[in-house]
Amino acid sequence: MRYMPHTATERKEMLARVGVKSIDDLFADIPEEARLTDLLDLPLHESEMVVEKNFRTLAAKNLSPYSTPCFLGAGAYQHHVPSVADHIIQRSEFLTAYTPYQPEISQGTLQALFEFQTQVALITGMEVANASMYDGATSCAEAVLMACRVTRRKKAVISGNLHPHYRDVTRTTLQFTEFETIDLPTAAAGIENFDDHINSDIACVVVQNPDFFGRIQDLTALADKCHEAGVLLVVVVNEVVSLGAIKSPGEMGADIVAGEGQSIGVPLSYGGPYVGLLATRQKFVRQMPGRLCGQTVDQDGKRGFVLTLSTREQHIRREKATSNICTNAGLCSLAFTIHMSLLGEAGFTKLASLNHSQAVTLAEKLEAIDGVSLLNDTFFNEFTLRLPANAAEIVEKLATKGVLGGVPVSRLIPKEPDMANLLLVAATETCSTADMDDFVVALKEVLGC
Amino acid sequence: MRYMPHTATERKEMLARVGVKSIDDLFADIPEEARLTDLLDLPLHESEMVVEKNFRTLAAKNLSPYSTPCFLGAGAYQHHVPSVADHIIQRSEFLTAYTPYQPEISQGTLQALFEFQTQVALITGMEVANASMYDGATSCAEAVLMACRVTRRKKAVISGNLHPHYRDVTRTTLQFTEFETIDLPTAAAGIENFDDHINSDIACVVVQNPDFFGRIQDLTALADKCHEAGVLLVVVVNEVVSLGAIKSPGEMGADIVAGEGQSIGVPLSYGGPYVGLLATRQKFVRQMPGRLCGQTVDQDGKRGFVLTLSTREQHIRREKATSNICTNAGLCSLAFTIHMSLLGEAGFTKLASLNHSQAVTLAEKLEAIDGVSLLNDTFFNEFTLRLPANAAEIVEKLATKGVLGGVPVSRLIPKEPDMANLLLVAATETCSTADMDDFVVALKEVLGC
């Protein structure tokens, strides 16, 4: 087998050196009755050629959004990832390295993490960021746990317009802890009022911007109200490109920002792996979960980087750790860092403008269809349509016409009749005018107008 | 533009440092009447995203042999290239290095070339090989030139069953030199007899094995005859995998082996770039064209490698060089070296057996069709069928059924009525039994039986 170098002769010689007669002797500690004698009931090994064919066959059973007009969002966005990013993350030295526990021979990974942390802090308008989380939803849950630790309070108020997966993950994560969530009802139609929920029992308010439906809000007043009551404001950003166009959470007064970084550098990959962002104020850093990379010097006085503040972490603190997390989204964060480096100030802000202009263009075209209206006045690159019929059914019909025409809200918020006709539609730099026109034509056909 | 770093400000400052007023001043040496003032009549620059789309659109207009049963050969063969090979040749250090003129910082390229030379010598059964040529056809032409220099004779006898492109390239290359080719007629049906053409005027006899039609020959007697007359035997190998199954040219007495290495490591890529192989006896090495990498030591006594015997080459010898070639097929030869290293002795010989068994299996299936017969008794992984109708027309009809069913001989040897019904068919490890059966069914349908 191609991945294992030993020959039969070598195995024999090595067993002799070990001082045992057969390979079975090495597994003698396994209870006899549980030892497997036969092979598992699975196929035998395959050549690389056959494995590749198998996956091509599976791929052929899917509709690639690359080859068809695609307007899907709802927390994952189709963007063009520069080829340089994918090339670099495949370099052996990044791909096949472990967590940089030996900093002398891991400066590549470490410096990239330091650059990632800085980029995340800059775009969110915060002071510091960690070296990434699993994804946006888990980052949101960790932000809430962190807020509880920082404030030593036990309740978190969760906006009804937070992405349902983020709500669910946060609730699930907290359910067996001493902390609890107060989940506000979905408020598709309007701006939520948190006033009644802000008091000295509350650790934090969690709000998404733009919200799940795409609406943009100024959170400055909310932040002030929170701070008056010693409550932290956790802002969730689920389309990170929006930060190039919209006032940053930091500027609005956020205490913690939890975000999904997939849009920058990371392929859609049917939902994962993605890269969670977590940024906060310097003063909260010792309550932060996840890895942190810090700057230092080596014994020759040269600048270098190390993983730091590990006394927060599980391998030192064990049950008293800030989190049980011991991995990050290494390669995805690297891809993010490379893509963001390519964009730079000029590119990041231009990409955001371009996304906005694409979405406005599409919204105008769709609004013009009879019976279709826009739920939200403000949006970045994603908005919610109110359709004259069941959105999920329409989406299925659009798919048969080769158009991936948005996400029915009911897929994420089921069993609420108000939501049945709502459709989330996103437009990024990847849609052409022809794609938009295909969508309009297909939607008109499906709606019979 | 993303590939050019200068900003407008930098350009201005740099022009000032240079001491000119405008960029136009740097182009003042161009005759005024020829200077372009307007942009060329070509599109403006495009984003990476659009460029990628453009090429996807072009690709969609082709039928990928990867996605359909494919039995094409005639000098280029579909094989599975291990992913490791393509991964390594994309590593920056191999991809973006120049010819290794500074050996101290080019040992990666140089050692790989030394390994390539050794592998080529081993598989061909020859003493030495060079660091690769453009492709098999040009390698063949260079082999003939080399034979003329070695023997100081001026005529080369070319087998009629040499791949027509190789014949054409050799004739074209020699046409304006003091050397000439004697082109024997195609002998599809039988073994050629060179006896009448071997004499003391002749520099070399060039013969392909397996020949263009797929026939395998023992060249030992021919080699003896050549050597008696001071004639060199040049053996052309155009499916290099065959060397894992068939007696090597070296063992048969070849003096020079010219080959096409595409089958090992190199994608089909619509015909290029490929990798020409050239191997010979040690004593002829100073008459060899192309680059050579040699072993030496550095000033600390460590083994190292350098380009050597460059006194043969154009940059030293200018018009007296052995060839005008100054590039090789660097990355392709690297891919070859990697793939061959992965195969090793066991894999290379097994791959050859597998190819032969595939071809025999297919031949048996096709022979069984009414009106279809096999032209040649012996073959490796490619054979010639005699069809009951025009082969070119049948191939077109097969293509409409999604089967790439071989190469009509008339495409390479046109206007010869004898050839009209001949079809070259290859089968490698990439064909499945289902592919073969699809072919049989489609061919029967097309032949109406």
Added chain:
Amino acid sequence: LETPLIFEQGVPGRIGVDMADPKPVKSRLGGLERKESVGLPDLSEPQVLRHFVRLSRQNYAIDAGFYPLGSCTMKHNPRINEKVARLAGLGDLHPMQPTSTVQGALELIDDLAHWLKTITGMPAVTMSPAAGAHGELCGVMAIRAAHEANGEVRTRILVPESAHGTNPATAALCGYKVEAVPARADGRMDLDAFAEKLGPDVAGVMLTNPNTCGLFETDVKRIADLVHEIGGYFYCDGANLNAILGRVRPGDLGVDAMHINLHKTFSTPHGGGGPGAGPVVFSEGLAAFAPVPYVIQGENGFELVEQVEGDAAQSFGRMKGFHGQMGMFIRALAYMQSHGADGLRQIAEDAVLNANYIRVSLDDKLHSSFAGICMHEALFDDSTLKGTGVTTLDLAKAMIDEGFHPMTMYFPLVVHGAMLIEPTESESRQTLDQFIGAMRYLLDKATAGETDYFLSAPHFSPRRRLDETGAARNPVLRWIPDESADANEKTSVSAAS
């Protein structure tokens, strides 16, 4: 040439990504335009490419050499896995596509689930968890959910001393009090101490098997029986599954839940720290409590259950956005298909053979912490170094100069100055011999009194020893613009002007 930070290389006005100019439209941003500059540096594409290529060259990696980090399973990462993960129609699918358009993706997940269940001998699996620790959380949550569904309140969970730190951290997140169980002299969990701690308030045990000392817990079935007797569950940390593939199925040992690190056992690349993936297999008793989403076969092909309701009503919730680490699933399945039933068993055999080969080849120079056969990793303590002034850390740093990545140090905590060496099955005997030779050479040097050599190691790495204490005392976690002005100045000083 040193590699400055990317922030120290920008010049405003450069661009590294071309794109169309935005069409002028009526803004719908509601007046909330960002007016502050972001502060990102502007670079061209070649600069960015070169920057990260140079950075990469400061890293050690499996592809460059032997990486025997114990408990991390640093094995060969096949390139075909990277290739198939990027196929059009797999790597580019949107998670919210109608399931009718992603039948191949769902089939793939279902297929991987089948492999994992067959390998472990367990009836159910959840694909949600993003990493090993996330998988632990998933498993323990299911345990707590099961107890709660049963109307029981249990408060304690038992964890051996030698466990990964994630185990207690996970239990704490599920509201359990963690109780450590000591090890016996033979490196296994002390069965008597364990039995003593058991009681009706014990939710379960978290046991790593093979354990972090590289040993198979010989009493595992007894442990399972004991915990089951008091109504608790047996959580097995599957970090070391590599050692037993095809030789024993955790399901046959009484395991109720176990996470599988796809990035260890099934070789999805570690990527400098992630992403990982940690599917969890469950016994019948826990299966109903698994988180959403999961794939089922319906009338019209594969379907996704995404909400806690109906069939999934007992589910303890959702752990992650969307449907798990699909990119890792693809790689892991390609790896499994490449090995097959025969190859999986061979993995375990060669991994264990290699570890024992290292053990016997070093045990005259180093002290094996526990006698006898080990599984996939060999554990030594630092008694050989006693009195030399050389610590485990110093020895590890000296290995860097020999061209190797050091072994895991100071873990597990139950051994003094632990050195945990895991060679994996993909290393050749020649490489093992080189490593053994280098270790022996250094151990001789240390015992011969060449202490200074070790204290100043490594000598030939991109950086020498770094001031980690300083980094933690005064954390600098991001680049600060002011410092860059200095750095830029330094750059221009070294250049002509």
Added chain:
Amino acid sequence: LETPLIFEQGVPGRIGVDMADPKPVKSRLGGLERKESVGLPDLSEPQVLRHFVRLSRQNYAIDAGFYPLGSCTMKHNPRINEKVARLAGLGDLHPMQPTSTVQGALELIDDLAHWLKTITGMPAVTMSPAAGAHGELCGVMAIRAAHEANGEVRTRILVPESAHGTNPATAALCGYKVEAVPARADGRMDLDAFAEKLGPDVAGVMLTNPNTCGLFETDVKRIADLVHEIGGYFYCDGANLNAILGRVRPGDLGVDAMHINLHKTFSTPHGGGGPGAGPVVFSEGLAAFAPVPYVIQGENGFELVEQVEGDAAQSFGRMKGFHGQMGMFIRALAYMQSHGADGLRQIAEDAVLNANYIRVSLDDKLHSSFAGICMHEALFDDSTLKGTGVTTLDLAKAMIDEGFHPMTMYFPLVVHGAMLIEPTESESRQTLDQFIGAMRYLLDKATAGETDYFLSAPHFSPRRRLDETGAARNPVLRWIPDESADANEKTSVSAAS
């Protein structure tokens, strides 16, 4: 750790590629089975991967740093070009597919041809040649074919002294006697000497423009006129086309044939020595003699003319198997589309600006061989080093220690101890400043008498200076099994036993 040869690492019985077992069949090999062993080493996939990764780390590359090799145009190689060259439906097409199944491929070739013709202002192009030198051969063959078609026998071809060695080598292959034309004091070809050598037996002139001194041949139109007057053709070596893209079209200067190095001007990667691609553009007068194959637009789409007959009857023949370096065409066209008309012009401007920036930043320390503005490369001689005991070679080797690839040395031959520096347009001013700083530092060091430092350079490279004389005197061109036995022994000595 040193990297042994792949041949020194094998153990019989390993396999690096799995494949199906051959079905037993009746052999059709005619009794000619290979019985000798081939002699290849057997390795596993991870061993091979690691071997070549390690080898690669001994290379310098553009991606790792500045590579100012004069006349080689070492510019940024975009990764998108590599990506599109590997698309299914492009990278995997068989050259003998029916043309009906490769219309996209033929369209691509036709499109690239259009770009090349427009850029050069020439009416025809052949895509066959595999490299620059191959393109030269193609161009000069067309010239000879044209003369012959005209019933003329011409015997001489004129080539400036400063030409690339390939020019005379090419002319010789076409049966021409090569006559060198000297340069003037300003670095251009001596027009008077040229005119004097002209005559009815002159087939043409081969001129590089911009020339290898980095200068534009100001008399180019006069040269063209003169050679045309005597019925000869003007072959232009297009190696330096990068400098004039969008600023002047060779067709407007009277050029009859010119090869274009796609791997220089259009950035298909150099790949450690290839593959290249050298399409040749032709004037009306030479177009009919171009080699087969070529693409035409027919009734049913694009067609390939593959034989010398019919319309192609005047073709001088075929230069290469199949249809040219398709893989390189894809990359070059992606590069052109990425730049567009505006970007192509910017390439020339920035390339020339960068070269002049280097020229003026060094000309107080080094002697510019020729006064005034240069094009895309700056040429210096070694007069500064006179009496220091440091040669151009020594200086170049010392640059390696500074982290740079050396400039081209001792070429062109017309300058003593030449140093030819070509920065290309993709390098930033910061990089140029670093390079200039390093050069100035070393030149100061050399003139300060630190000769020994240079004679022993490089100090920090994977190898120090290599014995090239020894290599040529006793050529060892392949690994010999006997030596490997020793090497293996050495390996095992260093390991434990």
